[in-house]
Amino acid sequence: xALLDILRYPDSxxxxxxxxxxxxxxxxxxxxxDMAETMYAAPGIxxxxxxxxxxxxxxxIDLSEERNALQVLINPxxxxxxxxxxxxxxxxxxxxxxxxxxxxxxxxTVRALDAQGQSFTLEADGLLAVCIQHEMDHLRxxxxxxxxxxxxxxRIRSKMIKAEKTDKADKPHREAA
Ligand code: K1U
Ligand code: ZN
Numbered sequence: 001x002a003l004l005d006i007l008r009y010p011d012s013x014x015x016x017x018x019x020x021x022x023x024x025x026x027x028x029x030x031x032x033x034d035m036a037e038t039m040y041a042a043p044g045i046x047x048x049x050x051x052x053x054x055x056x057x058x059x060x061i062d063l064s065e066e067r068n069a070l071q072v073l074i075n076p077x078x079x080x081x082x083x084x085x086x087x088x089x090x091x092x093x094x095x096x097x098x099x100x101x102x103x104x105x106x107x108x109t110v111r112a113l114d115a116q117g118q119s120f121t122l123e124a125d126g127l128l129a130v131c132i133q134h135e136m137d138h139l140r141x142x143x144x145x146x147x148x149x150x151x152x153x154x155r156i157r158s159k160m161i162k163a164e165k166t167d168k169a170d171k172p173h174r175e176a177a
Contacts, residue, residue: 004038004052008164009095010157015141018048018055020075024117028058032072032115035060040067044093046131048138051094059112059135063127073112076136079121081105088130090144097163098156102147104133 007014021028031054039047039060049058059073086106091099107125110132114120124132134144145156 001037002034003041004034006038006042006047006051006093007053009092009143009145009160011094013053014050014094014138014143016050016055017141018050018057018139021056021058021113024074024113024115028056028074029115031056031058032060036062036070039093042093043067045127046135047093048135050138050141057139059132059139061128061131061135063131072115073110073132073135074114074117076110076112076132076139078108078133078136079111080109082107086130088127090130090134092134092144094138094143095145095156095160098145098159100145100148100152102130102134102144104130108132110136 031049035047035049035052035058038052039045039062045063046059046061049056057075059076061071061073062069063071082105084106085103087101087103089099090102106129107123108129109121109123111119111121137144145153148156
């Protein structure tokens, strides 16, 4: 298994639209294992392949306290959404330190493939519904801050660019031998 680098907003690669997975094979199962390890290490409750610069429709989620209930969604499709919406604070591993409220459909029905390539349908509400929609947005090239006002987006962008510069200045630069 391997820890993967997570792209940080405002990296333009976060806006790439992911293509469907053609075949759920060992390459995809390795990607799922690496994404799960990366999500657990971050730590986070979800991760989309887009965030690790792989532009295929793969999502991992684990909402359990024990971190032992991995959910894998490959080529997910939302087939129904409730009229009712709910507002919840969201965070994002690609926008560390930023949390803000997003309004989304409260209940969704999603169809996807699992890590064995088997199709399943899931009705989700609460945090699972939020997390699936947040991760599916990543696969469409959308980051949650795009739901916020222009003013907030500009502030977040400046903050992230500043943090990136500080990070780089703090890390010793290693010259190639
Ligand atoms: O997609 C991502 O960047 C992962 C993101 C998922 C998410 C969180 C909250 C609402 C919607 C989607 C995260 O995991 S952010 C980190 C986080 O929420 C968390 C981390 C450790 C423990 C509990 C939560
Ligand atoms: Zn995110």
